[in-house]
Amino acid sequence: MTSLLDTISEIEQSAIGELKSASDQSALEAWHIRYLGRKGKLTQVLRSLAGVANLDERRAGGQRANVAKERLEAAYSEQRSQIEEQRLSSVIAGERLDVTLPGIAVPRGRLHPVTQTMRDVLAAFVSMGFQVAEGPEIEWDHYNFEALRIPAEHPARDMWDTLWIDYEQDGRRPMLMRTHTSPNQIRIMEKTRPPVRVVVPGKCYRFEATDPTHEWMMQQVEGLAVDDGISMADLKGSLTDFARRIFGPERRTAFRCDYFPFVEPGMEMRIDCFICRGEGRLEDGRPCRTCHQTGWIEILGAGMVHPEILENVGYDSGRYTGFAFGLGIERIALLRYGIEDIRHLYANDLRFLEQF
Amino acid sequence: MRVPLNWLADYVDIVLPPEELARRLTMAGVEVGDIMRSGEEWEGIRVAEVVKVDPHPDPEVERLRLATVELDEDERHTVVCGAPNIAPGQKVAFAGIGTRLIDGRTGEPTVLKAARKRGVESAGMVLSEKELGISEQHEGILVLPDEAEVGAPLSSVLGETVFDLDLTPNRGDLLSVLGVAREVAALSGGQVRDPSIEHAAEGKPIKGRVAVQIAAPDLCPRYVAALVENIKVTESPSWLQERLLAAGLRPINNVVDVTNYVMLEMGQPLHAFDFAGLRGGKIIVRRAGPGETLTLLDGTRREMTADMLVIADAQEARALAGLMGGSESEVTERTTAVLLESANFSPAGIRRTSQALKARTDASIRFEKGLSPRLPPIAAQRATKLLVEICGGHAAEGMIDVYPVKEKEARVDLTQERLHRVLGVELPATKVRRVLESLGFGCRWVPPDRYIVRVPYWRTDVKIPDDLVEEVARIVGYDQLPTTLLSGEIPAFSPQPLLRLRETVRDALAAAGMQEVINYSLTTREALAKVLGPEELAINPPLRVANPMSREYDYCRPTLRASLLECLAKNVRSQPGMLSLYEVGRVYLPRDRELPREIESVCGLVTGRRPDRWGQPTEDEAGFYDAKGLLENALDQLHLQAHYEDTIDYAFLPGRTAEVRTAGERIGLIGQLHPRVTGAFGIKADVAMFELDLDALLPHVSSVPHYQPVSPYPSVEQDLAIILPEEVPAARAVQIIKSFKLVRDVRPFDEYKGTQVPRGHKSLAFAVSFHNPAGTLTDEQAGRERGRIIERLKRELGAEPRS
Numbered sequence A: 001m002t003s004l005l006d007t008i009s010e011i012e013q014s015a016i017g018e019l020k021s022a023s024d025q026s027a028l029e030a031w032h033i034r035y036l037g038r039k040g041k042l043t044q045v046l047r048s049l050a051g052v053a054n055l056d057e058r059r060a061g062g063q064r065a066n067v068a069k070e071r072l073e074a075a076y077s078e079q080r081s082q083i084e085e086q087r088l089s090s091v092i093a094g095e096r097l098d099v100t101l102p103g104i105a106v107p108r109g110r111l112h113p114v115t116q117t118m119r120d121v122l123a124a125f126v127s128m129g130f131q132v133a134e135g136p137e138i139e140w141d142h143y144n145f146e147a148l149r150i151p152a153e154h155p156a157r158d159m160w161d162t163l164w165i166d167y168e169q170d171g172r173r174p175m176l177m178r179t180h181t182s183p184n185q186i187r188i189m190e191k192t193r194p195p196v197r198v199v200v201p202g203k204c205y206r207f208e209a210t211d212p213t214h215e216w217m218m219q220q221v222e223g224l225a226v227d228d229g230i231s232m233a234d235l236k237g238s239l240t241d242f243a244r245r246i247f248g249p250e251r252r253t254a255f256r257c258d259y260f261p262f263v264e265p266g267m268e269m270r271i272d273c274f275i276c277r278g279e280g281r282l283e284d285g286r287p288c289r290t291c292h293q294t295g296w297i298e299i300l301g302a303g304m305v306h307p308e309i310l311e312n313v314g315y316d317s318g319r320y321t322g323f324a325f326g327l328g329i330e331r332i333a334l335l336r337y338g339i340e341d342i343r344h345l346y347a348n349d350l351r352f353l354e355q356f
Numbered sequence B: 001m002r003v004p005l006n007w008l009a010d011y012v013d014i015v016l017p018p019e020e021l022a023r024r025l026t027m028a029g030v031e032v033g034d035i036m037r038s039g040e041e042w043e044g045i046r047v048a049e050v051v052k053v054d055p056h057p058d059p060e061v062e063r064l065r066l067a068t069v070e071l072d073e074d075e076r077h078t079v080v081c082g083a084p085n086i087a088p089g090q091k092v093a094f095a096g097i098g099t100r101l102i103d104g105r106t107g108e109p110t111v112l113k114a115a116r117k118r119g120v121e122s123a124g125m126v127l128s129e130k131e132l133g134i135s136e137q138h139e140g141i142l143v144l145p146d147e148a149e150v151g152a153p154l155s156s157v158l159g160e161t162v163f164d165l166d167l168t169p170n171r172g173d174l175l176s177v178l179g180v181a182r183e184v185a186a187l188s189g190g191q192v193r194d195p196s197i198e199h200a201a202e203g204k205p206i207k208g209r210v211a212v213q214i215a216a217p218d219l220c221p222r223y224v225a226a227l228v229e230n231i232k233v234t235e236s237p238s239w240l241q242e243r244l245l246a247a248g249l250r251p252i253n254n255v256v257d258v259t260n261y262v263m264l265e266m267g268q269p270l271h272a273f274d275f276a277g278l279r280g281g282k283i284i285v286r287r288a289g290p291g292e293t294l295t296l297l298d299g300t301r302r303e304m305t306a307d308m309l310v311i312a313d314a315q316e317a318r319a320l321a322g323l324m325g326g327s328e329s330e331v332t333e334r335t336t337a338v339l340l341e342s343a344n345f346s347p348a349g350i351r352r353t354s355q356a357l358k359a360r361t362d363a364s365i366r367f368e369k370g371l372s373p374r375l376p377p378i379a380a381q382r383a384t385k386l387l388v389e390i391c392g393g394h395a396a397e398g399m400i401d402v403y404p405v406k407e408k409e410a411r412v413d414l415t416q417e418r419l420h421r422v423l424g425v426e427l428p429a430t431k432v433r434r435v436l437e438s439l440g441f442g443c444r445w446v447p448p449d450r451y452i453v454r455v456p457y458w459r460t461d462v463k464i465p466d467d468l469v470e471e472v473a474r475i476v477g478y479d480q481l482p483t484t485l486l487s488g489e490i491p492a493f494s495p496q497p498l499l500r501l502r503e504t505v506r507d508a509l510a511a512a513g514m515q516e517v518i519n520y521s522l523t524t525r526e527a528l529a530k531v532l533g534p535e536e537l538a539i540n541p542p543l544r545v546a547n548p549m550s551r552e553y554d555y556c557r558p559t560l561r562a563s564l565l566e567c568l569a570k571n572v573r574s575q576p577g578m579l580s581l582y583e584v585g586r587v588y589l590p591r592d593r594e595l596p597r598e599i600e601s602v603c604g605l606v607t608g609r610r611p612d613r614w615g616q617p618t619e620d621e622a623g624f625y626d627a628k629g630l631l632e633n634a635l636d637q638l639h640l641q642a643h644y645e646d647t648i649d650y651a652f653l654p655g656r657t658a659e660v661r662t663a664g665e666r667i668g669l670i671g672q673l674h675p676r677v678t679g680a681f682g683i684k685a686d687v688a689m690f691e692l693d694l695d696a697l698l699p700h701v702s703s704v705p706h707y708q709p710v711s712p713y714p715s716v717e718q719d720l721a722i723i724l725p726e727e728v729p730a731a732r733a734v735q736i737i738k739s740f741k742l743v744r745d746v747r748p749f750d751e752y753k754g755t756q757v758p759r760g761h762k763s764l765a766f767a768v769s770f771h772n773p774a775g776t777l778t779d780e781q782a783g784r785e786r787g788r789i790i791e792r793l794k795r796e797l798g799a800e801p802r803s
């Protein structure tokens, strides 16, 4: 009896001992066959129990052998998962990726910076309830000038040097490349009744030599809001809100009197310089070039729609008032991206455009 | 307009520092573009006292003397000086060796060097006005006021601050120092002191000796003439020269300087005729005769047209009204009597003439902005006074004043309600009145709601109540008004489908890796002729700009092709790999007697070598199918089914060009550009290009895609390979396969031409997805459908199945 139990213990001990040296899958399987296989040592002991006559002895031997079997099976699966883990980690070590190498190249496209800026500007006004409309780039003198209170011999025509289309009618040239988006004030009011809240984006053209701050083609946004009860206070508020959406919520605005024939009163909006925070000088004391040391940056022209213009489109100017504004997108793009020369925008050098 | 502050101070007290005054003026609409300080260029020049004057040691030299000047107790210099007026006790401007100044003879900038004059070392220089650049005076040295502090920088004694104003076209009245003084008074709370016009009139009456006739009252509402005799034409006194120079005008002689001075002072342009040069004592204001010519003061001979106004005497034109005088009646040193013209001319007439002759003068700039017809007599009296005082003349008694239609005093009624409505705030009536009166308006408050406002004559720009609203607001300060957000009704939404379509396409192309560019809308006919056929250009000639800035930009582009290729040509050298660019913009198609049709157009191109896994260019050239992929991707974004049909186009390679169609309508074009076209732009590589007409596309785009429920039954995927005659387009096979009921989708995935297929044939493979919406499809059912498809492809296209 003792010898049977001793035999089982011996088998168990030698099995555990051998298992430690089974360092790969095949050695492990060989070990399993050797001890737990159909002809394995422990299996044989179990089988031999059938020949033991003493019932107690047989039972005790069986229990001990089963315990040994369970232990060996547990040790086996433990060792197996260890071996598997070692194998995997060596595989992983061998197939390591250099995660710092670049990914597979995907061609990169970009919207033009003026397009991006235009969208942001329009979105700011759309969220204030303005709708977007457009008008023709080649315009009649009538809409571009006459209807805006700028007749042929008016000195204010000097504010807009014009590219004229080579087309004559009754001895005059009535067609031009629009010099601003303002003709759409008239076009929109001719078609709609108050309340009006519209922004009109589009290209405009000037007979103008280019330099770092002037282009002959430019994109503008015209704004128009007309209703019973719209005042200059609303104009100031709406445009200040716009400036903060584009240039940051801490922006301050200032309004100064200015002149455009189609508004009265007329004004220009400035924002405090966001480079020098309105100081005119940078932190290291150098003069601020963004605002020419004034601390303020001119952003747009605006005003209350001239009552004559309202009357001419059939609005009752005693009841309806409104404001209009016009801003240049390029200028805003230059400011927000810190571009030093407007001519970069339409030179279309990809090394420039790819940065936006 | 340049306004010297010392001059301005004649008419109003300047109580604010220049920077603050400039800021207030600017905020009120009178933009101070620059604050210029004369004297900044006088670095190193100091006030010195002449302590003694000795004769030159060389007795031969009579003209030169030795002056000793003192700058402080320890610093004395002896200089050789030729000025006749130098005397002990004078305060003078002294420049030491190394100082920068203006050479008195040449007028050029120079640096003072040590010099020996007739054997005597001169340790510097006592300066004349010309050497300091403050007037043309060079006869004697500049003598400073006695109170000037010895040793102080000259700029602290003589320095002048000048505002350079950027004026708006509505404020002709501000083209005068007096006009600016009125603004300063309103903004800083002062009183305006009008210049004196009182003068002696010792001469014989003008009446009977001068006759003025206005033959064109539409162009000349008023003409005032005054006569000053016994004058001596010479150089103006220094103070007058200094003021003109500070304001940016060159002194000429005392008579012309007086007319310019009064123009700068009051804004009224004046002209002085040599009375001897006027025949018959007559002034006739009339339109120019046909072919009439006149030699002007600047020496140019001008031919005039019948809508130009001239000032003529009994014989001929003597001046171009409101622009410039003629040389015949020019005031010269020999002049002893002048006829002074102070007139009002129609702004439009002056502007027309000035533009036609391409001549702008200080006078025309003022007239074209609109001056008050009530100003001429005041300015004439002021100028007469100065002519008498400065040129030693005798004024003839009286003036000739022809003023056929007297302008009524302007009155504007403003209600408190209107003021509130426009500004969004209530202002007390006392404040409104105070502001308007400070600007020279007469204002009577009529409770409960009305202001009766008398507009001062110089404010020709104020016509309606809202003009007064601006006056009140700008003096109170726009920044003092409240700030509110829009309230009230938001207008009904009106959709803008074209804008939406355009932006969707723009995004889709950029998302697919294309770079957006924006080119100028104008191009050249030569560039267009590279991409459009001669017939096309002849039938639809593009619009031309009448006054282009340069030959590079003189036609409105009817296609984006040319500018995009020019853009590519500029970039191709700096970009070794694949380039894909696009532009979205309007093209302009002329119409008879109407504005051109403006079409929203898209043009894209692909060229160069495709990238490898690293983004490095491979040997593989991008081409037609790259462009088509980009286009299909964009159209897919719009859920649009497009068809491609062979076509030909001037700019494209035959056999590699397709029309893009949807629902039977042409919406665009795609193809490989003809090497002749790319070559014309200096591009060597192959370029594939597509164009879309968004206006044509728009009706076919639905705002939302058509949704179909996802089927619970699986699909069966099978491949199908056929051999087809080469000329049969794959699209026809696709169309046939798609027409089968159990086919849900079909995609070509291989094309082969070569030794494995008979000559003139190609092999095509399709991945077909079979599906039965009513139940699970078996492989056998799919196979049977596939067999039927092959039968039909055989029958209709002459296809052979390929094993």
Ligand SMILES: [Zn+2]
Pocket: A273, A274, A275, A276, A277, A278, A279, A280, A281, A288, A289, A290, A291, A292, A293, A294, A295, A296
């Ligand atoms: Zn700044």
